[in-house]
Amino acid sequence: MATKFEAGHVLTMDDSLTVYSPGAVVFEGQTLVYVGPPDRYRESVAQEVVIPEGVLMPGLINGHSHAAMSLMRGLADDSPFFEWLTQHVWPVEARLTADDIRLGVLLAAAEMIHSGTVGFADMYFEVDAACESVDKSGMRAWISRGLDKPSEEKLAQSLEFCRTWRGRADGRIQTMLGPHAPYTCPPEFLQEIAESAVAHALGIHIHLSESAEEMRQMQERYQKTPIQLAYDAGIFKARTLIAHGVYIQEDDLPYLEGLAGGVISCPVSNAKLGNGILPYPLLRGAGVTVGLGTDGAASTNSLDMFLEMKALAWMQKMREGKPEAFRAIDALWAATRGSAAVLGHQGGMLALGRPADFIVVDGKRAHTTPELDVVANLVYAASGADVRYVVINGHIVLQEGIITTFDEKAVLQEAQTRAEHLLEGRDGA
Amino acid sequence: MATKFEAGHVLTMDDSLTVYSPGAVVFEGQTLVYVGPPDRYRESVAQEVVIPEGVLMPGLINGHSHAAMSLMRGLADDSPFFEWLTQHVWPVEARLTADDIRLGVLLAAAEMIHSGTVGFADMYFEVDAACESVDKSGMRAWISRGLDKPSEEKLAQSLEFCRTWRGRADGRIQTMLGPHAPYTCPPEFLQEIAESAVAHALGIHIHLSESAEEMRQMQERYQKTPIQLAYDAGIFKARTLIAHGVYIQEDDLPYLEGLAGGVISCPVSNAKLGNGILPYPLLRGAGVTVGLGTDGAASTNSLDMFLEMKALAWMQKMREGKPEAFRAIDALWAATRGSAAVLGHQGGMLALGRPADFIVVDGKRAHTTPELDVVANLVYAASGADVRYVVINGHIVLQEGIITTFDEKAVLQEAQTRAEHLLEGRDGA
Numbered sequence: 001m002a003t004k005f006e007a008g009h010v011l012t013m014d015d016s017l018t019v020y021s022p023g024a025v026v027f028e029g030q031t032l033v034y035v036g037p038p039d040r041y042r043e044s045v046a047q048e049v050v051i052p053e054g055v056l057m058p059g060l061i062n063g064h065s066h067a068a069m070s071l072m073r074g075l076a077d078d079s080p081f082f083e084w085l086t087q088h089v090w091p092v093e094a095r096l097t098a099d100d101i102r103l104g105v106l107l108a109a110a111e112m113i114h115s116g117t118v119g120f121a122d123m124y125f126e127v128d129a130a131c132e133s134v135d136k137s138g139m140r141a142w143i144s145r146g147l148d149k150p151s152e153e154k155l156a157q158s159l160e161f162c163r164t165w166r167g168r169a170d171g172r173i174q175t176m177l178g179p180h181a182p183y184t185c186p187p188e189f190l191q192e193i194a195e196s197a198v199a200h201a202l203g204i205h206i207h208l209s210e211s212a213e214e215m216r217q218m219q220e221r222y223q224k225t226p227i228q229l230a231y232d233a234g235i236f237k238a239r240t241l242i243a244h245g246v247y248i249q250e251d252d253l254p255y256l257e258g259l260a261g262g263v264i265s266c267p268v269s270n271a272k273l274g275n276g277i278l279p280y281p282l283l284r285g286a287g288v289t290v291g292l293g294t295d296g297a298a299s300t301n302s303l304d305m306f307l308e309m310k311a312l313a314w315m316q317k318m319r320e321g322k323p324e325a326f327r328a329i330d331a332l333w334a335a336t337r338g339s340a341a342v343l344g345h346q347g348g349m350l351a352l353g354r355p356a357d358f359i360v361v362d363g364k365r366a367h368t369t370p371e372l373d374v375v376a377n378l379v380y381a382a383s384g385a386d387v388r389y390v391v392i393n394g395h396i397v398l399q400e401g402i403i404t405t406f407d408e409k410a411v412l413q414e415a416q417t418r419a420e421h422l423l424e425g426r427d428g429a
Numbered sequence: 430m431a432t433k434f435e436a437g438h439v440l441t442m443d444d445s446l447t448v449y450s451p452g453a454v455v456f457e458g459q460t461l462v463y464v465g466p467p468d469r470y471r472e473s474v475a476q477e478v479v480i481p482e483g484v485l486m487p488g489l490i491n492g493h494s495h496a497a498m499s500l501m502r503g504l505a506d507d508s509p510f511f512e513w514l515t516q517h518v519w520p521v522e523a524r525l526t527a528d529d530i531r532l533g534v535l536l537a538a539a540e541m542i543h544s545g546t547v548g549f550a551d552m553y554f555e556v557d558a559a560c561e562s563v564d565k566s567g568m569r570a571w572i573s574r575g576l577d578k579p580s581e582e583k584l585a586q587s588l589e590f591c592r593t594w595r596g597r598a599d600g601r602i603q604t605m606l607g608p609h610a611p612y613t614c615p616p617e618f619l620q621e622i623a624e625s626a627v628a629h630a631l632g633i634h635i636h637l638s639e640s641a642e643e644m645r646q647m648q649e650r651y652q653k654t655p656i657q658l659a660y661d662a663g664i665f666k667a668r669t670l671i672a673h674g675v676y677i678q679e680d681d682l683p684y685l686e687g688l689a690g691g692v693i694s695c696p697v698s699n700a701k702l703g704n705g706i707l708p709y710p711l712l713r714g715a716g717v718t719v720g721l722g723t724d725g726a727a728s729t730n731s732l733d734m735f736l737e738m739k740a741l742a743w744m745q746k747m748r749e750g751k752p753e754a755f756r757a758i759d760a761l762w763a764a765t766r767g768s769a770a771v772l773g774h775q776g777g778m779l780a781l782g783r784p785a786d787f788i789v790v791d792g793k794r795a796h797t798t799p800e801l802d803v804v805a806n807l808v809y810a811a812s813g814a815d816v817r818y819v820v821i822n823g824h825i826v827l828q829e830g831i832i833t834t835f836d837e838k839a840v841l842q843e844a845q846t847r848a849e850h851l852l853e854g855r856d857g858a
Contacts, residue, residue: 073810074802078756110795212750271743272809274751301809302796307739314700314740321641322703327507366539367731367813369841370848373503380701380730381502384796385814412798419799 001046002028003396005389006038007056007360009374012350013336017329019374025056027356030170030394035350051388053364055374057332058348059118059357059390060305061339063264064205064243064293066124068096068104070111071419072298081273089298092422100418101126102133107415108303109137110408114401115304115384116359118392121241121264121293121343123178123205127161135169138397138405140357142241142343144178144205150189155196162202172393174343176241181207182226183217190233197238203261203344204235209252210244211275231255241342243293244269245283246276253286262289262342265334267311268302269295277315280326291339292331304384305335313379328379359398360389430475431457432825434818435467436483436789438803441779442765446758448803454485456785459599459823464779480817482793484803486761487777488547488786488819489734490768492693493634493672493722495553495575497525497533499540500848501727510702518727521851529847530555531562536844537732538566539837543830544733544813545788547821550670550693550722550772552607552634556590564598567826567834569786571670571772573607573634579618584625591631601822603772605670610636611655612646619662626667632690632773633664638681639673640704660684670771672722673698674712675705682715691718691771694763696740697731698724706744709755720768721760733813734764742808757808788827789818 003026010023012035026034026041034041069089076088096104101124112120119140124130127145134141143165145158155177162175179185179193197204208226209215218226227248230236236259245263248256265278283290292312294303309331316326340348347357361382362368368377368386390398397405432455439452441464455463455470463470498518505517525533530553541549548569553559556574563570572594574587584606591604608614608622626633637655638644647655656677659665665688674692677685694707712719721741723732738760745755769777776786790811791797797806797815819827826834 071799072801073797073799074805077802077805077809078753080751080753084752107795107798114795268743271747272752274746274749274754276747276750297810301805304796304812310736311743314697317703318700318705320703321705322509323513323701324507324509325703364841364845366536366543366837366841367733368502369536370500370502370845372501372848372852373506376503376506376730380506381726383733383812383814385812408795412793412795416793416799419801423801 002026002033002043003047004041004045005056005360006048006050007054008052008363009055010035010350011055011057011374013058013332014349014351022052023056025350025358027394030356032350032352032354032356035352049389051360053362054360054388055363055378056358056360057378058336058350059359059392060116060335061291061343061345061348062112062117062120062293062303062305063241063291063339063342064266064295065108065120065122065303066296067108067120067122068101068124068130069296069298070108070303071100071104071415071422073301075298077301095422096126098126098129100422101129103411103414103418105130105133106137106406106411108297109133109139110403110411111303112139113137113390113398113403114387115306116361116387116390117303117305118357118359118390119347121176121205131165131168131173134173136406138392138395140172140392142174142176144176146178146180147193148180148184150186155193159196159200162200170393176203176205178205181214182229183214187222187229187233190230190235194234194237203239203241205241205243206230206235207243208245209247212247215247225249225252227252227255239344246270246278248279248283250282256286256288259288260344262291262338264291264293264339264342265312266293266295266300266308267315268300268308271311271315272300277319280316281320289338289341290334291342292334293339306382306384309335309379328376331379332375356391356394358391359387362386362388431455431462431472432476433470433474434485434789435477435479436485437481437792438484439464439779440484440486440803442487442761443778443780451481452485454779454787456823459785461779461781461783461785464781478818480789482791483789483817484792484807485787485789486807487765487779488788488821489545489764490720490772490774490777491541491546491549491722491732491734492670492720492768492771493695493724494537494549494551494732495725496537496549496551497530497553497559498725498727499537499732500529500533500844500851502730504727506730524851525555527555527558529851530558532840532843532847534559534562535566535835535840537726538562538568539832539840540732542566542568542819542827542832543816544735545790545816545819546732546734547786547788547819548776550605550634552609560594560597560602563602565835567821567824569601569821571603571605573605575607575609576622577609577613579615584622588625588629591629599822605632605634607634610643611658612643616651616658616662619659619664623663623666632668632670634670634672635659635664636672637674638676641676644676654678654681656681656684668773675699675707677708677712679711685715685717688717689773691720691767693720693722693768693771694741695722695724695729695737696744697729697737700740700744701729706748709745710749718767718770719763720771721763722768735811735813738764738808757805760808761804785820785823787820788816791815791817
């Protein structure tokens, strides 16, 4: 039997950006069977949720994360990057067990669900444990094991992982190959990964052109930009999720022509680590898809995609020096359709036959009053804390602010204990 | 009789940045009578509030706002600046009545209280109505009437307003003179305002060096920077709140030497309008105080100072190209001590004899777990929605998320109706 949600506004994010005010969506199983005005759907439903003050929209898709790093939120913030990485993050990572990853992914899932994210593309390790938590959380995820040095064994394990988990949890889990970056994976290894990806029809998740230092190193080592290097290694023959892309330049555009996939911008990470601002107009002008992600909470501290939408809009307006350079709807598009398109996913919009992945945001709080422009309010005024319902693959995962799929309180308590323990270990205590 | 608040952490923001974990504050009347470990205070109290998962800290001070503009939130966002101002904002402003201002200030107060702001420095018109709403809301405010063209009459009215309202509402209301900017007030008028300010011991609230266009115009008209111009007009003889200051340059520093007051940075506004990033290191290096503000919600869409703290930190790190360039505590300092110092106010820190102005933030939600670094969590991970208690001048204004001083729901409903009406008027309907 079907479930019907009715709200003050339904933002479909379809190609015409149709908005129904009021509107309704109906789903059966994992799929939307109706999107439109509430009164035109006349069949009986098993359950009906009516939120007149709500804005119903596609769930946000976090296109780049390292979910389990949420266990390290607030670890040595504001330190110089290399010191932070080598003296703080790496020593903790060396001690992380599969149980920690299981816990860290649930912690991240709690935060993402509360703030309206329905799916995330993740690169990290202990990926079997990560998938178990994704399954439990009710979220959708594209999981890849980070490959950060040449290793036949790890590539073989990675392929085995992809075979095992691909399409599991009613299709909520998808798998990708995860060559970390061109400064950790030499060209020959990238080439091998690319060939494996093509052979097994897997997508690739890779960091490219994130920092000035990476650009300098790649120029020095290979006399190429990271994009040229990835292209030459055959990476772009597979669907590719390029994380960051801050330093992509005009010369890179021919290599990105016809790319399946696209760039996931992480504006908070790029600002907070001092890396810079994505050349959004250049990329969109060349037809490159741009999605949105948070990066790991160890560096960005928050997995709230509403914050990323704000940061994306602010940074682009500032980069161009004028308010009209980037619109609220562009941010909303990146966080829904953009990320979905990079991943080759059918979500990110509400239409017949599409996945029942949506959220309901309270649109009538003090900070979103008056409601003169629903999209501007969502992007510039709302926060993740305004999300009241999250539905993923036809299941209500957040109900009036309560997570239904796991014991959030227990996860938070365990995360605090475990994080303190990991830090003690770091100091040799 | 006294009231005691006990929390998991008390951040005093005193000169030593003392933190008590756990900690307590006790106030009697409008004043703090104890700040320290909970168990060292042994006297009986009339009321005790214990929040083990809470972080208690000084209330945030919004150093630059146009509160009533909240009625225009979402009005023609993403339009070119001049079009937005002349075709959208001005026509609505021309229709605003004293009742609208009363309503708009209460709407803004609702948002500010929910997000942990205890006081705000405002420049707008219908200031008597604004003060009535400040009084009702329980907030603290520094109100100035914007003077946007030479007018003896308006300056006289402005002085009369200052005399009438100064120190009212148990000292919560303070008044300032508000010459809008050097491109609307010529040097002679600025000079007259400066003399009046000195004569009546009033502070001055003025926009200076906000945009490249302003810099160009002032250079062309007067062959001076806005800072030089203000200095020459004698503005800095009074305590001066300089809003924005994005384009302050090395040459300006001698004019700012010994300034009572300082610069209020509005990083979200400066980014969203494409104006740029405050030269924070230059200003702090020269001993200029920097506080934090939101600007009006018609342009920034949000009055959440937690968002401004994030934006300030991100922008400064990006400007300098490294994460260590600006620390979380610097953002917290600007939003509390910085704004207070610019205004010459005793708040912004918790210590014996200081005003009982503080907030309690829930520190144990998914997005603030683990709690490894309380300050980093507050600045980079928390949002205004995490604020559970707000105490202003010894009164509990927000209690477990509920505003105690006015009927919030009625204000939001009226604001929606009124905003729609104002827009209809704009279109001649």
